[in-house]
Amino acid sequence: MTAEAAPSTAYDDVPYSRGGAAVDRTDAGALVQAAADGDAAAWKALVEGLSPLVWSVVRAHRLSDADAHEVYQTAWFRFAQYLGRIREPDKAGAWLASTARHECLKVIRSSRRLTLTDDPQLLDRVSEDGTPEQSLLDSEEAAAQSERVRRLWQEFEELGERCRQLLRVLMATPPPSYQDVSAALGIAVGSIGPLRQRCLRRLRARLEARGAM
Amino acid sequence: MSGTNHTDDRDDEVFGDEDWGDEEFDAGLLEEELRQAAAVLDPVPAELQQIAVDAYALHDLDARVAELTFDSLVDAIPVRGVTDVPRMLTFRAGEVTVDVEVTEDGLMGQVLPPQPARIEVLGGPRPGSPLTADDLGRFTGDVPPAGPFALRLRTGADVVVTEWLRA
Numbered sequence: 213m214t215a216e217a218a219p220s221t222a223y224d225d226v227p228y229s230r231g232g233a234a235v236d237r238t239d240a241g242a243l244v245q246a247a248a249d250g251d252a253a254a255w256k257a258l259v260e261g262l263s264p265l266v267w268s269v270v271r272a273h274r275l276s277d278a279d280a281h282e283v284y285q286t287a288w289f290r291f292a293q294y295l296g297r298i299r300e301p302d303k304a305g306a307w308l309a310s311t312a313r314h315e316c317l318k319v320i321r322s323s324r325r326l327t328l329t330d331d332p333q334l335l336d337r338v339s340e341d342g343t344p345e346q347s348l349l350d351s352e353e354a355a356a357q358s359e360r361v362r363r364l365w366q367e368f369e370e371l372g373e374r375c376r377q378l379l380r381v382l383m384a385t386p387p388p389s390y391q392d393v394s395a396a397l398g399i400a401v402g403s404i405g406p407l408r409q410r411c412l413r414r415l416r417a418r419l420e421a422r423g424a425m
Numbered sequence: 426m427s428g429t430n431h432t433d434d435r436d437d438e439v440f441g442d443e444d445w446g447d448e449e450f451d452a453g454l455l456e457e458e459l460r461q462a463a464a465v466l467d468p469v470p471a472e473l474q475q476i477a478v479d480a481y482a483l484h485d486l487d488a489r490v491a492e493l494t495f496d497s498l499v500d501a502i503p504v505r506g507v508t509d510v511p512r513m514l515t516f517r518a519g520e521v522t523v524d525v526e527v528t529e530d531g532l533m534g535q536v537l538p539p540q541p542a543r544i545e546v547l548g549g550p551r552p553g554s555p556l557t558a559d560d561l562g563r564f565t566g567d568v569p570p571a572g573p574f575a576l577r578l579r580t581g582a583d584v585v586v587t588e589w590l591r592a
Contacts, residue, residue, distance in 0.1 A: 247481070247484070248484070248486075252481055255478070255481040255484075256478055256481075259474060259477045259478050260474075263469045263474050263477060264464075264468075264469055266469075267467075267468075267469040267473075268463070271467060281470075281473055281572075282572045282573055282591050283591060284469075284473055284477070285473070285476055285477070285480075285549070285572065285573045286572075286573040286589055286590065286591045288476070288477040288480045289480050289483055289549070289550075289573050289575070289589040290588060290589040291480075292480045292481060292482075292483040292484045293483055293484070293485075293490055293575070293586065293588065293589055294490065295484045296484070296486055297490065315591055318496070318498050318499065318591065319591070321498055321499070322498055322512075361461070361462045361465060361466070364458060364459065364462050365462050365466050368459060368462075379456075379459060380463075382456060382459075383456065383459040383460040383462075383463045384460075384463075385460055385463070385464055387456075387460070408452065408456075409448065409449075409452055412451075412452040412455050412456060413448075413452070415455060415459075416451065416455055
């Protein structure tokens with residue numbers, strides 16, 4: 213594992229991108245403007261940069277796969293629709309995250325289509341042999357690494373709901389800003405840092421208890 | 426690992442500066458490890474991301490967006506014991522209001538003020554299925570929208586598209 217994520221010690225001064233973000237705040241504003249003016253490449257860059265965030269929000273809410281796909285699409289369709297009309301284009305990430313969140317909450321509310329917290333496909337994906345990513349992990353070293361990733365994921369999945377949700381959003385690529393996380397989960401920016409510390413500490417404790425650290 | 430003395434859930438409050446730095450460093454590493462795990466085990470499905478790329482076609486500055494102003498899923502008080510209530514939606518763009526009711530059998534609605542309109546039921550960036558609103562603005566469709574949908578209405582020279590929504 214790389215150690216490139218620059219640790220920040222301040223909660224109230226978290227930069228927009230805490231890692232090597234593909235779409236930082238000024239970029240997002242410029243890309244939204246360019247896309248609104250007809251630049252398809254700018255749109256594609258927005259999708260590529262912000263897709264993992266939208267997906268993370270949807271995944272954090274534990275929807276069924278079908279619902280997850282529909283909410284993801286709805287968020288992007290609406291973003292395309294409002295392109296050029298968005299008041300703060302530099303906050304495109306937060307806009308998408310918030311839209312995805314609200315659609316997730318609607319899905320959860322319309323219980324007829326709610327699938328409860330099982331996510332068999334995801335668990336299968338973790339344990340199954342012969343998946344595409346498995347074939348890449350052939351050497352013994354890679355196998356050990358893959359086992360470590362599998363354990364990490366399993367412990368993450370078994371965290372309490374609040375921590376699981378927060379971490380699922382935080383682990384989007386590139387790392388989302390706390391403003392985006394706030395929009396994604398409806399929690400105050402100021403509480404994200406302490407919650408994150410607590411949840412990561414909890415996860416680490418679980419891994420250590422299983423001898424996986 | 427230097428941060429192991431702080432893995433207990435109870436010691437949330439007090440850290441010395443030095444411990445704090447260690448703790449944050451370890452947290453950053455673990456978060457990054459999760460990020461890499463997510464990229465392998467739960468990435469954005471490629472075909473789904475392609476749909477988002479194609480959604481650029483939905484960008485239409487000539488159409489007015491009719492915003493959702495009422496959604497029974499959020500704004501209505503649920504009736505106990507009644508399942509399968511129709512989804513009632515109201516969209517508004519300026520003086521034009523569109524009421525829509527989505528049931529298992531399809532959708533029906535009305536454009537207000539009453540006026541004829543040509544309507545397209547969109548399900549994504551491809552052409553949708555056509556409907557017609559009569560002189561009173563009423564319209565019906567016998568296929569319920571599945572997944573994300575929007576209505577594109579032409580009334581005279583005016584084009585209004587309802588906010589995208591998941592049915």
